[in-house]
Amino acid sequence: MIFFCNTNTRTKAAIIRRVQFREGSLPVTYLGLPLITKRLSRTDYAPLVERLTARASSWISKALSFAGRLQLVKATLVSMQVYWCSAFFLPSTFAKECDRILRKFLWGGQGRGKVKWTEVCKPMAEGGLGIKEMKTWNRALLLKQVWDILMDQSLWARWCHVYLIKQSKFWIMPANGLQSWSWRQILLLMPVAKEHLIYKCGRGDIFSLWFDLGCMENQYIHYMGIGLSMTHIWAGWR
Incomplete structure (x- = not known):
């Protein structure tokens, strides 16, 4: 099957006639992630929320010590989000749902703890427990994609230079127009990347x-x- 995005009818017909593929409709799941061209909806990220909930529910939190629950949160539940955080700019509602699942398991089934979640997510050197805060971790992993483009370190980065950036300057590319939602989110992170680059x-x-x-x-x-x-x-x- 072949999938199109922002392609006019005449061009699509010419491509389909040449490659002899059937046209498919997005989204579809590929390597565990939804292939989309628009903003993630609740339906798109529901599978990850369900997986997190099922994994947390499979452990008897009250039978574990606080240190044991903390280790499971940091080693397993947070790690389950990394794959998605590396590919998409996740909506705030999704981040809140994931944090709620982690928070509830950490405090032994209670929705709220004695310490604010923002304090819990601070590094241990700053008095926190070292749990990675979802939104910050998401931005950091997407900034890695910006770094890959700048350094041209991957096949995906080379593809971006040929088909998306072309002869333009990456730093001045507009984050609008006929572009996928994921690519626009990467371009919107450029000001943050500029603040942390050292020449x-x-x-x-x-x-x-x-x-x-x-x-x-x-x-x-x-x-x-x-x-x-x-x-x-x-x-x-x-």
Whole structure:
């Protein structure tokens, strides 16, 4: 079967005629994840919520010590979410449901504990229990995709450069238009990525003053008298 997204009728007919495949409709499940082009709905992420609930219910929480329940949360329940967190920007409602399941199991079947969940999710060095908070963990894993694109470290990243980014600059790509929802979420994370990138001084022959990050903001470059049209000027560091 073949699946289309943002493709006009004439183009679809030409492709189907050439490849002789049947047209399928999304979403479908592939490698345990739903293939979608739009925002995740409750129906899409329901299987993961059901799996988390079933796994937590299979353990007798009251028969375990608090340390035992904490270890199961960190080693098993949180790990079950990693695959999804690496692929999708998960809705807040989904994150709250997952946190509720973890919280209820950790406190021995009670919905609320004596400590706020935000405090529980802090690192142990900061007084928390080291449980990964769902929304933060989700953003961190998606930022890894941004890093893969920047470093061109995977087959998927090379595909993005050829078919999505093409000759454009990744940092200035608009997060709108005929793009899948997942790709737009990656582009919306670019400001966060910029705040955490560190450049190492080198030859400077692949560094753009205007379109790449550096130790100076663009407004300072403007004060230096370098115009936006001078896109072929490269910064050199010695």
